[in-house]
Amino acid sequence: MTLTGSTIPRVRFAPSPTGYLHVGGARTALFNWLFARRMGGVFVLRIEDTDVERSSTDMVTGILDGLSWLGLDWDEGPGVGGPHAPYFQSERLELYRAAAAELVAAGRAYYDFGGPSKRGDAAADDDGTYERRYDRDACLAVSADEVARRLAAGEPYAIRFLVPPGETVFADLVHGDVRFDNAHIEDFVVLRSDGYPTYHLSVVVDDIAMAMTHVVRGDDHISNTPKQVLLYQAFGKPVPHFAHVPLIMGADKKRLSKRHGATSVMEYERQGYVPEAMVNFLALLGWSPGQDLELLTKDELVAHFTLEGISTGNAVFNTEKLDWFNHQHLLKRSDDDLVTLLTPWFERAGLWQADLAGARRGWFVEVLTLLRPRARRLGEFVDGARPFLVAPDSYDADGVAKHLSAPGIGAHLTALREAFAGLEAFTEGPLEQTLRAVAEQRGLKAGVLIHATRLAMTGRTVSPGLFELLRLLGRDEVVARLARVIQTR
């Protein structure tokens, strides 16, 4: 017995290309993807570009790039095609027009010649009465002949769905039963006067045509859902399962927006986050594997994912935690991966040298290894590696005051320089023994020389362990940097 088409879960991510892929959309896409992968289902990507005014192909590209960066591959959709192509709604307009006509023919929708009214034309009154922007009675009073005449005359019209009386209920996989009194639902437009469908119509027509079994989307769509359920019923089609996931909020619990910092996922790439960290973090924002599991690979997320594990309340985006995830996942990257990942970062900083991937590769990897426990984002590797690649061009003022200003420090460092110059094995052990011996001979605490030397080597007061640093710098460079500081004392 093999699975038939109808038993294979089919889900979709259906972004509108009116902006870049933001973290909220990315998480919705992720949940859909995880569900499809977990269930052996199909993940469809569909572009909802029926708002010609605001949609752009650049945005489509941006969204595709974002998904690709996160590693969320789609089984059907732009670039890969599929049995239900095309996957751009702007190329499926005839379908929606036919569907709208079907509704009218069935008496489930009617023509509205009233002309467009935009949001705000008629807001709700303070006393709670809601003034409709359209006149259902007037529209319905127009006779069939009259409608035909006006259509023939080329009068612009919109088509509105005739909301029946009663109650609309749907079982949400994360919220349970959600019910709406149809009296609170107005006769929404399904086909605009420009011939384009509205969201409600196109989404339902396509979800039916593309055989979606589950609709996983943001909470903000809950109040849209009864309208769509009504449409499924009017078309005589089965209603898919819905799962409305809570929204992601900023630190002030307000909806995430520009003023909370980065909202585009690609912006996180620019800030030095790796995709697997972003995926791990996003997955745990509003979902739980049901155990105290935190650090998960994409495969592990797939293995644990269930729609039932999605939480009901909104979640606040916490950058500190994202940083921690990034640090953890950076630790898990192989040396090869890390070098590949970092190469463009060093290039941009003007610090890249070809032999870092060749003759000095082993050395470079050692530098990166010292930096790993200290780096949360990729850029920190560049900053941390700088002193290993170029001599300091300035010295931290506070550090100089603290570690290079004591009388006699020049002589102390000269003694150290000479000892280092004569060292046979320029490795951690001998390096440390030598420094401590010099300190003792001169009646100094080792820390005095250590701090002064760190400053001489890096220009900074913080760095990885001094002796590893010295070893990797090499005798010539160490002696030269020491000499340069001594000159100024």
Add this chain to the structure above:
RNA sequence: GUCCCCGUCGUCCAGAGGCCUAGGACGUGGCCCUUUCAAGGCUAAAACACGGGUUCGAAUCCCGUCGGGGACGCCA
């Protein structure tokens, strides 16, 4: 304003009537390690919004209040 959703540590989650003196993670404080900064180890503070029920027993069920969010477009 109307409708809908939600309400456990600062934040993200666990908890599906007794296992809870409420657990984990991030963050924060302290201690240890230590040449600085990290990392690591140990440790501490930190929450069931409030009020009524139901029940032998409620963080878990019901109602209300308050609070937060979302939707009310010829946007998606």
